[in-house]
Amino acid sequence: MAAWVSALKAVLPYVTNIVTAAIPAFTARRGQDRSAEVTAQQIAELQGAATRNAESVKVLAEQLQRTVSAVEQGAVNMERAMGRLRVLASAALLFALVALCAALVVIVG
Numbered sequence: 001m002a003a004w005v006s007a008l009k010a011v012l013p014y015v016t017n018i019v020t021a022a023i024p025a026f027t028a029r030r031g032q033d034r035s036a037e038v039t040a041q042q043i044a045e046l047q048g049a050a051t052r053n054a055e056s057v058k059v060l061a062e063q064l065q066r067t068v069s070a071v072e073q074g075a076v077n078m079e080r081a082m083g084r085l086r087v088l089a090s091a092a093l094l095f096a097l098v099a100l101c102a103a104l105v106v107i108v109g
Helices: 002-022 036-108
Strands: none
Touching: 002 036
C-alpha cells in the first residue's frame, strides 16, 4: 500500500504538464468561417499537442519504470530480511527448547 502512495507522489508533479499538453488552446473560431489557413493552423496545434503529449507520456513511463524497479528491489530486500529473521527466530526457539530441557533436567534430576 505504501508503495502505491510513493508512486502516486512521484507521478503527481507530471500530471499538470500532461494535462496542459493534452488540452491544446485551439485557434479561436470566427463563426463558421473555416478557411484553409485556420484549418492548417488548428492541425499544426493538434500535431504540437500530440508531440508534447507523447513526450510527457514518455517521461511518465520512464518515471513509472524507475518506481516499479525501486518497488521490486524493495520487495527483494524485504524477502531477504524476512529470511534472516526466520533463521534467527528458529535459532531462538531451538535455544529456548534446549534451555527448557536443561531446566527440567535440573529440577527433576
